[in-house]
Amino acid sequence: MILQIDAGNSRLKWRLRAGEEIVDRGVVSAGGVFDVAGLPRPIERVVVSTVRSDARRVELANQLRTSLGVSPEFHDTQAHQCGLRCGYARPGDMGADRWHALVGAAAHQHPPLVVVDAGSAITVDYLDAAYRHRGGYILPGERLHLNALFGETDRVRFQGGAGHSGRPGRSTNDCVMGGLHWLREALADRLNAESFGAVLVTGGDAEALLAAGLQARWYPELVLDGLERVDIGWEPDI
Ligand SMILES: Nc1ncnc2c1ncn2[C@@H]1O[C@H](COP(=O)(O)OP(=O)(O)O)[C@@H](O)[C@H]1O
Ligand SMILES: CC(C)(COP(=O)(O)O)[C@@H](O)C(=O)NCCC(=O)O
Numbered sequence: 085m086i087l088q089i090d091a092g093n094s095r096l097k098w099r100l101r102a103g104e105e106i107v108d109r110g111v112v113s114a115g116g117v118f119d120v121a122g123l124p125r126p127i128e129r130v131v132v133s134t135v136r137s138d139a140r141r142v143e144l145a146n147q148l149r150t151s152l153g154v155s156p157e158f159h160d161t162q163a164h165q166c167g168l169r170c171g172y173a174r175p176g177d178m179g180a181d182r183w184h185a186l187v188g189a190a191a192h193q194h195p196p197l198v199v200v201d202a203g204s205a206i207t208v209d210y211l212d213a214a215y216r217h218r219g220g221y222i223l224p225g226e227r228l229h230l231n232a233l234f235g236e237t238d239r240v241r242f243q244g245g246a247g248h249s250g251r252p253g254r255s256t257n258d259c260v261m262g263g264l265h266w267l268r269e270a271l272a273d274r275l276n277a278e279s280f281g282a283v284l285v286t287g288g289d290a291e292a293l294l295a296a297g298l299q300a301r302w303y304p305e306l307v308l309d310g311l312e313r314v315d316i317g318w319e320p321d322i
């Protein structure tokens with residue numbers, strides 16, 4: 085079996101593939117322990133897409149090697165791979181999750197397309213009909229947004245809560261949660277107003293963006309879908 089890992093800044097997402105079948109999958113939150121020892125065996129290979137630091141990459145590799153006796157294969161952004169061309173002058177600077185999400189999107193949907201990954205950061209990337217990455221945007225994700233308000237102010241304190249009245253807030257909590265909803269709606273409206281191509285959304289806050297009106301197809305494991313295509317050398321039937 086092959087263990088596929090998407091190690092983001094907030095959570096580690098994984099799934100175990102045996103041929104055509106996904107036999108297990110999971111999410112490990114920040115600070116949580118990835119109980120690798122408890123996974124079904126045998127695991128012959130481990131492939132990883134990660135945006136974490138080199139030190140955290142080494143830590144993950146050591147854990148996997150110790151627990152599974154397998155050295156993970158890390159896949160990073162490439163200038164040209166799976167028929168796609170990266171729009172960065174320095175491809176290695178672009179987060180591997182963004183690159184793999186683009187590959188995964190191209191495998192699900194003929195471009196032109198837009199990929200939105202609502203993770204620790206919200207990323208938006210554009211792939212044209214010739215499979216060329218035309219660049220993108222990086223914004224703070226919801227957790228970072230709320231952490232910044234809490235951490236960088238003395239008096240903005242809130243409990244959270246999903247509901248949004250649609251009216252201006254009359255308490256600190258409602259102002260904060262309403263403001264978060266405003267940002268979701270603003271991003272959804274901005275993307276809905278574009279006509280670049282189909283929008284695909286992934287990431288831990290994807291459902292919140294969809295609930296705020298984003299018109300997009302939801303692929304919860306888009307990064308892992310792309311990592312898998314990179315691993316098997318997939319190419320689009322252009
Ligand atoms: N249990 C959770 N732990 C952390 N973030 C979560 C959780 N559930 C939902 N989220 C939301 O998902 C976002 C992180 O999404 P994710 O795609 O896992 O990020 P990354 O790929 O950057 O690790 C956070 O901004 C947070 O709002
Ligand atoms: C922008 C990101 C933090 C998003 O990662 P995530 O939110 O999934 O943890 C990640 O793609 C990254 O570290 N990128 C490096 C900078 C760049 O892509 O230009």
Ligand SMILES: [K+]
Binds near residue numbers: 092181201204287307
């Ligand atoms: K991500």
